[in-house]
Amino acid sequence: MKIELRHIHKHFGPVHANDDITLTIPSGSIFGLLGENGAGKSTLMKILSGYFHPDAGEIRVNGSPVVLHSPADAIRFGIGMLHQDPMDFPPMRVIDNFMVGYPEGLTLPRAAARAALESISARFGFTLDPDAFVGSLTVGERQQLEIARLLWLGAQVLIFDEPTTGISAQQKEKLFAALRRLAEAGKTVIFVTHKLEEVQILCDQVAVLRAGKVVGQTRAPYDLDALVRMMFGKAVSKGQRTSAPLGDVVLQIKRLAVEDIRLRIAGVNLEVREGEVIGLAGMEGSGQRHLLRACAGLVRPVEGEIWVDGENLTGKGYHEFMRRGVAYVPAARLEEGLVPTLTLMEHVILADEQRGLVIDRQTALEKTRDRIATFNIRGRPNLPVESLSGGNQQRALLALLRPGLRLILMEHPTRGLDMESAIWVWETLKRRCREERTAIFFMSSDLEEILHYSDRILVFFSGQVSEPIPAEGTTTEQLGQLIGGRGFPSGKEVQP
Numbered sequence: 001m002k003i004e005l006r007h008i009h010k011h012f013g014p015v016h017a018n019d020d021i022t023l024t025i026p027s028g029s030i031f032g033l034l035g036e037n038g039a040g041k042s043t044l045m046k047i048l049s050g051y052f053h054p055d056a057g058e059i060r061v062n063g064s065p066v067v068l069h070s071p072a073d074a075i076r077f078g079i080g081m082l083h084q085d086p087m088d089f090p091p092m093r094v095i096d097n098f099m100v101g102y103p104e105g106l107t108l109p110r111a112a113a114r115a116a117l118e119s120i121s122a123r124f125g126f127t128l129d130p131d132a133f134v135g136s137l138t139v140g141e142r143q144q145l146e147i148a149r150l151l152w153l154g155a156q157v158l159i160f161d162e163p164t165t166g167i168s169a170q171q172k173e174k175l176f177a178a179l180r181r182l183a184e185a186g187k188t189v190i191f192v193t194h195k196l197e198e199v200q201i202l203c204d205q206v207a208v209l210r211a212g213k214v215v216g217q218t219r220a221p222y223d224l225d226a227l228v229r230m231m232f233g234k235a236v237s238k239g240q241r242t243s244a245p246l247g248d249v250v251l252q253i254k255r256l257a258v259e260d261i262r263l264r265i266a267g268v269n270l271e272v273r274e275g276e277v278i279g280l281a282g283m284e285g286s287g288q289r290h291l292l293r294a295c296a297g298l299v300r301p302v303e304g305e306i307w308v309d310g311e312n313l314t315g316k317g318y319h320e321f322m323r324r325g326v327a328y329v330p331a332a333r334l335e336e337g338l339v340p341t342l343t344l345m346e347h348v349i350l351a352d353e354q355r356g357l358v359i360d361r362q363t364a365l366e367k368t369r370d371r372i373a374t375f376n377i378r379g380r381p382n383l384p385v386e387s388l389s390g391g392n393q394q395r396a397l398l399a400l401l402r403p404g405l406r407l408i409l410m411e412h413p414t415r416g417l418d419m420e421s422a423i424w425v426w427e428t429l430k431r432r433c434r435e436e437r438t439a440i441f442f443m444s445s446d447l448e449e450i451l452h453y454s455d456r457i458l459v460f461f462s463g464q465v466s467e468p469i470p471a472e473g474t475t476t477e478q479l480g481q482l483i484g485g486r487g488f489p490s491g492k493e494v495q496p
């Protein structure tokens, strides 16, 4: 199905999120939509899938103008979207979630739905257990479920809004294979991203958005430097590796063991010094998060000790760690870090140490404006956080970290951020290391990020933890092999 967007405009207050966008998207291939954080990608795709109404402009499907009043309307025209934040229902079973939105819902035989789910799964290489609860699925499986559901509802156009955020390298391979199969089957596949590598390996052609406008369009093979210049209006690069001078020991981990029902990590010993950055590498779910959470007092170790600034904090809770200058930045922004429906300003008020019972709104407002300026957040103080673009939510989360911290623990500090924002985030973090002597402990699935910004690296492989490795001189390839299990005593090697 051929899609044409013509002169689309969308405003949010003073923000011109889509500014006269005209694009033609063919069927049978993968069309990339590339752009920096806040460029207007999600807004445009929400318009195409019936979530938003454009202020002006026209959508044409196979040459005929259509007006989409709702997502249900869009799916009737064959247009379906997988959102940046999952929109499924965790307490439901897979098969029930699969049946959501089916028009003849009342008399729908479950057996038919099961058969349909099975046949779609077989065609696209999905592994979905119809009776599992959605809440127990990985993000990758939840995507498979949503793709299957949209296909069953008759989608001819499938929109993927940054679908690789939060899935493992393996799941990404599977997802890309499925997208290629969709395109081969004649569907129109739109792939939204800010990652150049993904455009390069997946998309047949790409349109670049910047500040609400289409600033360029090109086809494979790509000139990556030219794409970067289109995205940001200038060349952008990571620069040299830098390290802050190391000071006293901030964090000591002694013979630590942490476990939950799925995994146990044990025998971890480590000293982290002022100014030091430690990267935790490993496939998602290999134990990195357990260690980070233990170091923040969010989970209680089953063995061993955690010391901060020479004090034994083993068994203490998060508040005690926080009082000692430890901060935790979770990955699930809208589930754990930010509070949906609360505005940016309310977050600033909440994050501030309370100085009395009366909240001074004027001071809070000024403070919020100040953070917005310093952290380059595209948004206003009275906007609810969930209306910020994904990248701006991450900036907001970082803007809430107070100055003078001793130790910052981070899950995926730059997940969802474009290249320029990621570089900027690390500049501010490294400045804390240098000027405030803060130590940083972070996990990431991006090997380049780990190698570029860490001083030392711990590799996790199904609950086993390596000795610290110096980042300097380690290659991406070597790190990839370690993550896959090479050199770990269990001997078993798996492909990362």
Ligand SMILES: Nc1ncnc2c1ncn2[C@@H]1O[C@H](COP(=O)(O)OP(=O)(O)OP(=O)(O)O)[C@@H](O)[C@H]1O
Pocket (backbone or CB within 6 Å): 012, 015, 017, 035, 036, 037, 038, 039, 040, 041, 042, 043, 044, 084, 194, 378, 379, 383, 387, 388, 389, 390, 391, 392
């Ligand atoms: N519901 C809303 N209310 C107010 N402003 C909004 C809303 N949705 C989006 N915006 C603003 O519109 C602009 C474009 O946002 P959009 O989410 O489309 O960007 P994006 O390209 O998807 O960015 P990202 O890569 O960070 O997800 C941003 O400045 C954002 O804050």
Ligand SMILES: [Mg+2]
Pocket (backbone or CB within 6 Å): 041, 042, 043, 084, 161, 389, 390
């Ligand atoms: Mg977006």
